[in-house]
Amino acid sequence: MRKVALAGACVLAVAVAGAAVAVLTDGGAGAATPAAATQVGVPATAAITRQDLVDTKTVSGALTYSGERQVTAGAAGTLTWVAAEGAAVRRGRALFRTDRKPTILLYGKLPLYRDLRLGVEDGPDVEQLERNLAALGYDGFTVDDEFTYATYEAVVEWQEDNGLPETGRVDAAQVVFLPSAVRVTDARGELGARTAPGQQVLTVSGLDRVVHVDLDTDDQTLAKKGAKVTVELPGGEKAAGKITSVGTVARTAKDSTTVDVDITLDKKPRTKLDQAPVEVELVSERREDVLAVPVEALLALREGGFGVEIVEGARTRLLPVKVGAFGSGLVEISGDGLAEGMKVGVPAA
The missing domain is CATH 2.40.420.20 (conserved putative lor/sdh protein from methanococcus maripaludis s2 fold)
Incomplete structure (x- = not known):
């Protein structure tokens, strides 16, 4: 109150x-x-x-992880392995396996919207793939927007190392592009389940901890991007933080209308709990x-x-x-x- x-x-x-x-x-x-x-x-x-x-005014929030998003299957088949909830997956590692073939995490903001192969039109998605191959230790090509024969050879080598068909062609069944390393927050797919292209398998998030508040729209003026706040974490731990984003779309649930507010903490909290309840102290007037x-x-x-x-x-x-x-x-x-x-x-x- x-x-x-x-x-x-x-x-x-x-x-x-x-x-x-x-x-x-x-x-x-x-x-x-x-x-x-x-x-x-x-x-x-x-x-x-x-x-x-x-x-000040104190509002309730939750300590969680940033950037939640869904990961879907790129091909039909049977799920034979899925990364466990809470697992951190980094570049070059498998998120899940369909018919024992891995779908591998690569870094990039652009989703894989077409197959990448010899003869494909030049584009930023080609450069994104080559940048990942180089980061994983493959060479012999120039990192640019052109899929050359040297790129093809690097792709074949990468496929061989990961137990994928050595076609030199990269498709959505083989890779998922996400901005950075992820943490598995929800493993939706069950072993033995049948999958289809576009079917959700995992929910993942970033590795950074953030505090999320569903702020009542009546209090929206209290949340300004860049404003400093104090957060009380589980166990009585207190941490300083800064508001990093304030939503512009109101959401209505039951009897309340809220906007999303995210807060970045100055220091890494001691607790490892996800969705841990916290109290956030916002400055109402100075x-x-x-x-x-x-x-x-x-x-x-x-x-x-x-x-x-x-x-x-x-x-x-x-x-x-x-x-x-x-x-x-x-x-x-x-x-x-x-x-x-x-x-x-x-x-x-």
Whole structure:
């Protein structure tokens, strides 16, 4: 719940506390001395400070992995091996096997939309393939957008090393292009299951940890790309982070409408759990160079509004104040007669 609401609860608690609560007379100008102060002595005090005040709101999220996407089969057949959930798969490694033939992960942003072979038209997908072959240690060709006979020979060698038919032709049954190494988040395909082109076999994600928040659209103004946040992780671990993306498409589920917000942590978290629940502290409002007192210093006034009990030596007086932002257990106050360093009464506890 928002800290403003919590602060309001604190104010109400103070307002009904009994002897510690003072009220203005009906005239509103003269302040009555609290009974507790005259009978017991000088109350406990806190200083009015001048500082920046940050109001925050805490929302729920989940610690997960970046860039989730689906991997589909490129050919019909029987699944004979599937990478396990939680496994990390890097360039040149198999994601799954159909009829014992591997479908191998290669790096690239461009999906394999055509077979790559001798005679194919020049294009960036050819260069993407050659870049991967070079990274895996195959040579004898120039990394460019042309599929030459040297490229063909490198492909045949790569196919031989991986137990694939040595055709010199690369198709969707043999490779999947993804931007980087992946982590298997869901192994949909079961051993022995029949597959068909386009049928989902795996769900994978990136290896980087991110915090994902389904943020209510009413709070969308709190999430700005690049803004710093604080995240409370499982086990009480706290981590600093930065908002890296804010969705522009609202999603409606049950009684709420949300947008996607992703947060990158400054340091790698200790927990290895996926979808672990976390709490994210977003900055709602920042007030600079204001007078502030502890929330519990506020007193409810009979005619409405709030005041603070000014303590000057053995004497006390009640001063009405205007309340501003809340944050970190403090509240912004303003009004005539207030100054930094003045003492205000607070509950002894």
